[in-house]
Amino acid sequence: MKVFYSHLVIVDDVIKELSAWEIPDIERDEMHKLIEETLHHHTLNVILNHLPAGRHQEFLDIFEKSPESSELMAILKKEIQTDIESAIKTQSERIKKEILLEIRRSKKS
């Protein structure tokens, strides 16, 4: 399942970094899940911080039913004056940078 902002939150570089290390499969899977959900939380936070509160309910109703719907981005672009796609990208890049740093910090010496 994809969501309407999947094209803005690219996690391939994080996954690639993680795959370079020797980690048991079960732990790797768990880490993947933690990383993607962390990015989701931050992305949704950015979106709702920008979207007027009066439109949250409508947005969340559609998101719950059809998370991939292009209607969602259309709502954001209509209701938010700033460049929301850029805001999502910037935040996800920042979080990915933090996650990559955590991975490198965990290298066994």
Add this chain to the structure above:
Amino acid sequence: MVKPALNSESLRQRLKIKHLSSQTLLFAHHPHVKRLIASGVLASSLLVGPAQSTITHASLPLPAMNDVALVSSFDLHEAIKHQLVAVLPTTVQPLNESQESDISKKLHDIYGLHASATLEGNKLNTSYGLIGLEQNLPRFPGDNRPNTTPGRGAWGYWTYSARDLTEKMVQQEKYYVAVQTLYLPDWNTRLAYLRDWYKYRKVALVNPKNGKIIVAVVADSGPAAFTGKHFGGSPEVMNYLQMKDGKQRGPVVLFFVDDPSDEVPLGPLEKNLEKGPLLLAGGH
């Protein structure tokens, strides 16, 4: 080729903290999204490369939302800032009981602080007003620090000798505010009681523009109504709240702190008082 080893347990813990932090931040800002998390909409939707396992979220022993401290002072500030947007009117004006009660709850939820607009039946004419910069107050006769008022504060000197100045007094003067007790409707009729009640009364001030919060004491009366301001703040209070708009004034929420045991420290509040140390330092 053999892959280099990683301290996977350490990384897993770090990622769990990040995950928990992001979820806590999201729920603090937007509690209505909890249903999305519960419905699983936000699961397994970004990763399209490697094969996915069927590992379940239930395998992660994460504490419940209510047991989690927010992660950094930045997050705390952002959380209260966004919460206040929904409550405060667009212009500075006295709040109604519902708004004040709502803010009290948010201060407790986010900062673990018990603060309210009315305490022990006492209430200022407004709990949401403009604050302006004040000078330092003389703590004892001859306290000639730079930028100190020539006259005493409304409650006089803290002590009559520099030798008797305690750390508590230093902190009280450092983090003081002036409130308009002189305009209270019952100030003249209940002067003796109110004068004692307000003396060094602990208050919390929140700058709704940046979410910064500081605990101070009432140590002076004012400012005069003609100034258009409702509160005054010491240089340290104003500096922390970042009231630097050129006019040296700005909107602030000011609530009484319910702290009968005198346990809430004066100064910037950058953690949840009931949930202890931050889970994660820095990161923002």
